[in-house]
Amino acid sequence: MQKSKEEFCESGREPDGAFSGEFDQEFDQKFDQEFDREFDRKSTHDLKWRRAGVEAYLSQPIRDDMIPMWIADTDFGCMKGIVEAVKRRAEHEIYGYCAPGSDFYSAVAYWEKMRFGWDIQSGWVTALPSVVSGINIAVRAFSEEGNGIIVQTPVYDPFINIVKRTGRVPVFNCLKNTDGHYEMDYDGLEVLAADPNNRILILCSPHNPVGRVWREEELRRLAEICLKHNIMIVTDEIHSDIVYGDHCHHPLLSLDERYASKFIHLSAPGKTFNVPGLKMSFALIPNPEIKAAFDEMQLAMSLDIKNTFGVECVQACxxxxxxxxxxRLLAYLEANVDLVCSFIRTEMPAxxxxxxxxxxxxxxxFSEYGITDEELLKRVNLGAGVVCVPGEWFGKGGEKHLRLNIGCQRKALETALRRIKDAVG
Structure with a gap:
């Protein structure tokens, strides 16, 4: 049965009580059984579970019994419809070049309308290998070497890396942290946006790693500053479906026709349905001139080839x-959030x-522990074997933090939390 955006936004649960070692399940156990299933991800060379890859990532040796909670995919099996769609396509026995058809565009339009109340047109859609490739295309198409690209740190580290590797200059509009709650620095943004050398702002919405789901008024204030100073916003909205409680995600371009005419929306089913390896994302660009320039740069970068199974995946998702x-996924994930909150409150209050x-x-x-980033990495990632992303990699404001991926079976999450507690003391 189809659910509206409002129903999803009202489906949240309050945090559970004190952690007891055995998590008190409050929803249908069938859901737990679905997401508690364990899979062997080592034999399939999954990057998250590949020890050699983790050691290269950290430039350090890692324990054999590591619990990987770093790269942002989940350890959950795909829903049946995706598996069946991939199997059907595989049985065709020919895997040549492909292109999205009307079913692909209809699926994207259905999702945006159903989840966010946004009516989109098929002519706005450009299929991409990944959201990161879309950012790369936009930076190259709408700025020049030496131009400033505004990023809101601490933020997903490929944002900064793309800017540097394309010969642009990362310009930092750091988020304001008040006792762990992050907000945008609009006064600082106003100053940066007024500089004519700065051309683009890359927005992470919802925000990775701080977990904010930006409110409508926050997004509008950001957009108005950028419109005023002719700053293009490129939005990474890949986490848009993973929203808890009474929070609602608002696609920036859906809020005002002026935003739709100037900005670029990027998204994908990868995080929601755990299919990033199928390499299919999309851009929504209502302005035909901006879209033409974006598509031309995509061709120039040879990023226009589509993944046969990725096309099928989008239509199934x-x-x-x-x-x-x-x-069901949101219910399971929010229970994992409850577990982390309860454990920290009772077992690691520092x-x-x-x-x-x-x-x-x-x-x-981990600021209150009084240890360096190097020592934190040594204790948790190397000593405890709980592989998290070091906070300093997300730029200014990430020091003495770790990003923990809770898209995993609850048993593994409990073990990881125990190990972290023992490691930091």
Whole structure:
């Protein structure tokens, strides 16, 4: 049965009580059984579980019994409709070049309308290998070497890396942290946006790693500043479906026709349905001139080839079955959030963490332990074997933090939390 955006936004649960070692399940156990299933991800060379890859990532040796909670995919099996769609396509026995058809565009339009109340047109859609590739295309198409690109740190580290590797200059509009709650620095943004050398702002919405789901008024204030100073906003909205409690995600371009005419929206089913390896994302660009320039740069970068199975995946994800599956996923993930909050409150009160409003990422602040980033990495990632992303990699404001991926079976999460507690003392 189809659910409206409002129903999803009202489906949240309050945090549970003190952690007891055994998590008190409050929803249908069938859902737990679905997401508690364990999979062997080592034999399939999954990057998250590949020890050699983790050691290269950290430039350090890692324990054999590591618990990988770093890269942002989940350890959950895909919903049946996706598996069946991929199997059907595989049985065709020819895997040549492909292109999205009307079913692809209809699926994207269905999802945006059903989840966010946004009416989109098929002519706005450009299929992409990934959201990161979309950012890369936009930076190259709408700025020049030496131009400033505004990023709001601490933020997903590829944003900064793309800017540097394209010969642009990262310009930092750091988020304001008040006791773990993050807000945008609009006064600082006003100054940066007024500089004519700064051309683009990359927005993370919902925000990775701090877990904020930006309110409508926050997004509008940001957009108005950028419109005023002719700053293009490129939005990474890949976590838009993973939103908890009474929080609602608002696609920036859906809020005002002026925003739709100037900005670029990027998203994908990868985080929601755990299919990033199928390499299919999309841009929504209502302005035909901006879209033409974006598409031309995509061709120039040879990023226009489509993944045969990725096309099938999008069409399977963005369905009524996908709606129902997402509801169960959110219930499981929010229970994982409850577990982390309860454990920290009772077992590690010196760790500070603002309850995430969205994403399956928790942003842990170890500042009160009085240890360096190097020592924190040594104790948790190397000593405890709980592989998290070091906070300093997210730029200014990430020091003495770790990003913990809770998109995993609850048993593994409990073990990881125990290990972290033992490691930091």
């Amino acid at each position: 963005y369905t009524e079955e996908g709606v129902e599956w997402l509801g 760790v500070r963490m603002e309850r995430p409003e969205g994403t399956f990422l928790c942003w842990l602040d």
